[in-house]
Amino acid sequence: MAAPEISTAAVPTLYTNNALRNAFGGVLAFFILLLIGVMAFSIRLFSVIKYESVIHEFDPYFNYRVTQFLAKNGIYEFWNWFDDRTWYPLGRVIGGTVYPGLTLTAGTIWWFLNSLNIPLSVETVCVFTAPIFSAFASWATYLLTKEVKGTGAGLTAAALLAMVPSYISRSVAGSYDNEAVAIFALIFTFYLYIKTLNTGSLFYATLNSIAYFYMVCSWGGYTFIINLIPMHVLLCIVTGRFSSRLYIAYAPLVVLGTLLAALVPVVGFNAVMTSEHFASFLVFIILHVVAFVYYIKGTLTPKMFKVAVTLVVSVGLAVCCAVIAVLIALVASSPTKGWSGRSLSLLDPTYASKYIPIIASVSEHQPPTWPSYFMDINVLAFLVPAGIIACFSPLSDASSFVVLYIAASVYFSGVMVRLMLVFAPAACITSGIALSQAFDVFTQSIKFQLPGISSNKEVDAAETSSATAEAQNDAVKTEKSEETSKNRPSKKSKKKEKEEKPSTKAKAEKKRLLALPLDSSVISLLLLILLGAFYVVHCVWAAAEAYSAPSIVLTSRSHDGLHVFDDFREAYAWLRHNTDVDDKVASWWDYGYQTTAMANRTVIVDNNTWNNTHIATVGTAMSSPEKAAWEIFHSLDVKYVLVVFGGLVGYPSDDINKFLWMVRIGGGVFPHIKEPDYLRDGQYRIDSQATPTMLNCLMYKLCYYRFVETDGKGFDRVRQTEIGKKYFKLTHFEEVFTTHHWMVRIYKLKPPKNRIRGKTKKSKSKTSSTSSRAKISGTGKKNPWH
Amino acid sequence: MEAPIRAAQFLGFTVFFLLFCVCRSSPLHNLLISNAERRIDLTSHIVKVYLTLKVENAGSTPTSEILLAFPPTQVDHLATVEVLVTKGKRKKTTLVRLDVKPTELPDAPNGTKYFTIYLANPLNSGESMTLEVLYLFTHSLEPFPAEIGQSESQLVYYRDSALILSPYHIKQQATFVKTPSTKVESFTRVEPTNRAGTEMKYGPYEDRPPYSFSPILIHFENNSPFPVVEELVREVEISHWGNLQVTEQYTLVHGGARHKGVFSRVEYQSRPTLSGTSSLRYLLARLPPRVHSVYYRDEIGNISSSHLRTDSRKSELEIEPRYPLFGGWKTTFVIGYGLPLQDFLFESSDDRRYLNFTFGCPLLETVVDKLTVKVVLPEGSKDPSAVVAFPVEQHLETKYSYLDVVGRTVVVMEKKNLVPSHNSHFQVHYTFKPIFMLAEPLMLASAFFLFFVACVAYLHIDLSIRK
Secondary structure: OOOOOOOOOOOHHHHHHHHHHHHHHHHHHHHHHHHHHHHHHHHHHHHHHHOOOOOOOOHHHHHHHHHHHHHHHOHHHHHOOEEOOOOOOOOEEHHHHOOOHHHHHHHHHHHHHHHOOOOOOHHHHHHHHHHHHHHHHHHHHHHHHHHHHOHHHHHHHHHHHHOOHHHHHHHOOOOOOHHHHHHHHHHHHHHHHHHHHHHOOHHHHHHHHHHHHHHHHHOOOHHHHHHHHHHHHHHHHHOOOOOHHHHHHHHHHHHHHHHHHOOOOOOOOHHHHOHHHHHHHHHHHHHHHHHHHHHHHHHOOHHHHHHHHHHHHHHHHHHHHHHHHHHHHHHHHOOOOOOOHHHHHHHOOOHHHHHOHHHHOOHHHOOOOHHHHHHHHOOHHHHHHHHHHHHOOOOOHHHHHHHHHHHHHHHHHHHOHHHHHHHHHHHHHHHHHHHHHHHHHHHHHHHHHOOOOOOHHHHHHHHHHHHHHHHHHHHHHHHHHHOOOOOOOOOOOOHHHHOOHHHHHHHHHHHHHOOOOHHHHHHHHHHHHHHHHHHHHHHHHHHHHHOOOOOOOEEEEEOOEEEEEOHHHHHHHHHHHHOOOOOEEEOOHHHHHHHHHHHOOEEOOOOOOOOHHHHHHHHHHHHOEHHHHHHHHHHOOOOEEEEEOOOOOOOOOOHHHHHHHHHHHHHHHOOOOOHHHHOEOOEOOOOOOOOHHHHHEHHHHHHHOOOHHHHOOOEEOOOOEEOOOOOOOOOOEEEEEEOOOOOEEEEEEOOOOOOOHHHHHHHHHHHHHOOHHHHHHHHOOOOOOO | OOHHHHHHHHHHHHHHHHHHHHOOOOHHHHEEEEEEEEEEEOOOOOEEEEEEEEEEEOOOOOEEEEEEEEOHHHHOOEEEEEEEEEEOOHHHOEEEEEEEEEEOOOOOHHHOEEEEEEEEEEEOOOOEEEEEEEEEEOOOEEEOOOEEOOOOOOEEEEEEEOOOOOOOEEEEEEEEEEOOOOOEEEEOOOOOEEEEOOEEEEEEEEEEOOOOOOEEEEEEEOOOOOEEEEEEEEEEEEEOOOEEEEEEEEEEEEOOOEEOOOOOHHHHHHOOOOOOOOOEOOEEEEEOOOOEEEEEEEOOEEOOOEEEEEOOOOEEEEEOOOOOEOOOOEEEEEEEEEEEHHHOEEEOOOOOEEEEEEOOOOEOOOEEEEEEEEEEOOOOOEEEEEEOOOOOEEEEEEEOOOOOOOOEEEEEEEEEEEOHHHOOEEEEEEEOOHHHHHHHHHHHHHHHHHHHHHHHHHHHOOOOOOO
C-alpha cells in the first residue's frame, strides 16, 4: 500500500518533491516486502537443493497422508474419516481429532492448481506449503509491526522474521507441519487485533475472529492467543487505557471467535469447557463491567457516581463470584481439572517429567538450554531488551501488547523447546523496532550534522522534509492517536489531519537528534550493520546446515565423498511391496506415522500418542523376554516387528537409546516392568555388565541378532562398547529384512506351533493369572479367542 | 521320478499325433523340410530359439506360404517370431525380413497354433530355400523347487520337444540346447542324445513325419535373475519448445523361484557369491544419447543408488532398486528423462510432423508383461496416426497439463509380452500449427494484464460510502 499522500496547500514548492518521494517510498517498501517474501521462501529451499523434494521427519508424513486422503476423497469423506490403518485394533477418527487447517490449506492450493490444469502432485504442494506460508508470515509481521511502530520497524521486523532460525527449523521445504501455517495465523491474528485496537473498526474485528478461527483450525497453540489477548485487555483496563476501541477489539473476538472455534471438530465444546479458555470469558465479563462503569460515569454527576460505584461493585462482585463458582465447579468435575497434560506442563515445567513420561519422552517438550537460544534467535536475544525499551517510549496500546507478547513468550519458550517458535516472532518484532529506532536516531543525527546541509536555508528545507518523512512514518501513530474516535477513514479523508503535526514535532525531534555526535553515530551505524550481517550469516548457515536435513535420509561426508544412508525408505519400500496389504507392523510409536504413510501398513501405535495404555503395551512387549513379547504381539495380531538400530553405522537416535522410555512408559501401566531391572547401578548399559533382564529383552535381541558376525566382536558404534550377549538365537521371531546399513531391521512373528498349542494355552493362563492379568484384560486388548 | 511318467504320457501323445497325421489329407504335403537345425539358448530367462530350415518344394505348384507350428502351451509365451532369408550370392548376401502372421487352420491337431511366413518370391516346384527363424519365449523356465532359501541356487525346468513340431515332413533335424552352466540336474534322453559342457545335442533324427512330437524336460541351474516388468507405462510428451520428456513407470518383480524364509543381511553382505546369487541387484537401462535431467524415484522419494554414464553414442543408466530383489519380491519405480526434440521429431514431406522413438523397455534383458506407450502430442495437434512394426492396440485419450484449455491428444498403444527385441522404432504422425505454441504465454500475459488493470482501476475508485 502506498504511503498516505501529504497535504498540498501548505508548501506548494515542496509538493511535487514530497509526493514523488512518498510515492517512491511506497514503491520501495512494496519491493522490499516482495524481496523479503522471496527471501523467506528461498532460504527454506536448502533442503530441496541439498537433499530432495520430500516430506520430512515424522508428523509431516501424517499430515501428508491426510492431505492425500483429502485430495482423493473430498472434504466430506475427510470429516468422516475413520482410519483403520493405525492404532490397531482401535483405529482413529482422523476427521475429529486432527487440526484441519494445514490439510485444508494444502488441499485447497492443490485443488486450485489442478483446476488451472497445473498438474502438481499433492506431495509437491505439501513440500512447498511451509515456505509459502513463511513468506506470508513475514508480511504479516510487517503489518503488525507497522501498526506498532511504523513502516521502518515493520520492514526490519519482516526481514528478521523471514530468516529467523527458530522459525526456519519448523518451516523448511518439506517440513509440512501445523506450525508452518500456524505462525502466519498467529501473527496475522495479532495484527488484526492491533489494527482493530488502533482503528476501532468492527470490520477488522470480524476479520480478527476469522483469523482466529483459522488459527484454531491450524494448531493447538491457539490457546496462546486466547490467553494473551485477554491478558492485554486486562492490562489496558488496569493501566486506565480502557476505550471503546478496546471493547470493539475484544468483545467480538470472544463471541465470534468462540463460536467459530467450536465449529472445529477437534476443539468442539472444549472451546467453552476447558480452563484454557476461561481466562477469556472472565476478562470478557470484567470488560463489560468496566464499560458499564465508564458509561455510568459519563451519565452521572461525580457524587451520584460514587454512590453508583458502591452499588455496582457490590452487585458486580456478587455476580462475578457466582459465575466463578459455577466455573470452578464445572472445572473441578472434569478429571484433569480442565487442563490438558501439555498445558499443565506449560504452567509447571516439572509436571510432565513427573507424571506423563510420554510427554516428557519427546525431545521437543524438554526445556531449552541457553545455547539453543543463541542458535535459534541469535543476535535478536541482545536486541530484544532494546526493543522493549523502545516500546515504552511512548507506550501505546499496541506497543504494550508487544511488551506483553514478548514477556509471555519468553516464559513459555523457557518451558518447552517447541514454543521457541512462538517466541521467535515476538523477538523479531521487538528487535525490528529496536533496530529501526536505532537507525532512525543515527541517520537523523548524521543528516543534521553533515556540512552540506547545515547551512541555514537548507536546514529548514531538510527539517521540513525530514519532518514530513517522520510524519509519514508516524502517520499510523498520529492517525491512531487522533482520529481513532472518528475512525473508518476512507482513502481520501485521511489527508486533512496531518498538517498541524510536523512543525511542532520537528522541533522536538531536532533537539533529541542533535544530542548524538557524528562520529559515534557513524560508528554505531556500522556496528549495527555488522550485527545484522552476522545475523544473516548465521541464519543462512542454520538454514543450510542445521535445519534442512529431512531425517529420513541421512548423509555423511567422508574422505571418499558423500555417503547416503537411505535405510528408512528402503525398509518402508520393502514393507510396502513385499508384505500383505493387511499385515500389522509393530514398532515404537516414533515410526508409526512413517510406516502408515510410506509403507501403507497398519501400525499398532503412532506419533499421535492419544492412548497411553496401547503405547505401554508395545513398550512392555519390547522390554519383555522373547516369549512374553511374542504373546503380546500375537494377541495384537502383529505380523512384523520393526526396530531401528544404529549400532553398525553410529546413528544415535535408535531404539536402544530410546529403550528406557519404552521401559518407563510400559512400566507406568504394567508394573511388572521395572526400570531398575534394566539398569546396572543406575547406569544404562548394553555391554557385558548389563543386567540379564536387559540382555534378554526383545529389543536387545532384535537389535543385536547376528550383529557379532559383522566384525567378530559386536562393537556398537553408538554406545562405543562391545555388546554383552553376542551369540543367541531367536525362537519366536525370524529376520525377514535388514537394510543395507542395518538401520532398520524387520522381523516376522513365527506362527504358533501346532504341537505345543495346549502348552502355550496353559502358560498363557498362568501369566495372565499373575500381575499382568488385570491390566491386559482391563485394557480389552487381549485376543478375544482365548 | 516324474520325467519317465511324463515321457510315457507324451509318447502316447506322439502316437496319437502320428495316427492323426496318417489319416490326414493336407494340401501342405507338397512342401518338405530337407534339413532343420534348432539352437535353444537357455542362458537367460528369455528363451531364444534359432531355427534354420531348408525348405524344398516337392509338389508341382509354386507356393509362397510356409507354415510354422507351435504347441499351444508355447504359443502363449511366444513373444516374437522373426523370419529372415538370405538374398544375393556369395559375398553380397543380405538378410531380408519376411512377413509372419498368426494363422488359424480349421483342422489343427490338438490345438496346434500356426504362423504363416509369406515369401517375397514364390518357391517354385523343385526349388529349395533356407529360412532363418528366430523366436523368443518368456516365462518358459519354471523354477523347481518353486521356493528357495537365500543361499540356494535356482533350478528351473524347461519343457520342449526333441523333435521340431512342423506340419511338414522333416528329413533331417538336430536340436542343440545351451544351458548357462554345466550344472544340469536331469534331462530327458531321446537317443541319440549327447551332452558336452554346457551344450546338449538331440539328434540327428531322420525322416520324421509331420507333427512328430517327443517331449523333453531339462532341469538345470539358472542363477541369472529373472527381471519381469509386470506393467510399464511410458509417457512421451512432446513440447515444441525443444524438449521431449519421457516418464516410465515400472512395476518390477523377480520372476524366478520365490524367496523362502529369512533374509539375512549379514550373509548377503559377507558371502555375496554364495548367498542370494539369483537376487536382482541392479538393472541397466540403455537410454538415447544426449539425455538430460534423468531422475529415478518411487512414490516415497528419490532413490539414490543409480549411476548415469553418457557418451556420444548412448547413455547408460545403472539403477539399483532400494533393496535387492529376491524371487517373488516386487518394487515399483519411475525413471524420467528429457531429450532434445530435434533428435526425434522430424517433418515429413506432406507438411506433417512425426515422432520417431523406440517402442520397448530400455532395461536390458527384461521381459515386459504389459506395456503402454502414451505419446502426448502438444495442444492443438490434429490427425494423429501411429505406425508400429508389430500389431498393437491403439486408442486416443485427452490429457490436461500446464494451463491447457482444450487438452492434449494422447496416442495410447498397448502391447503384451514384450522382449528387448521389440525395441524397434515407431512413428507417430500429426499436424501442428506453430501458432499454438504461443497460446499459453499469451494467456498468461493477458491474465496478468487484466490483473494489473483491475488493480489500477481499484486504486482509482473510491468505494467508501461516506464522503
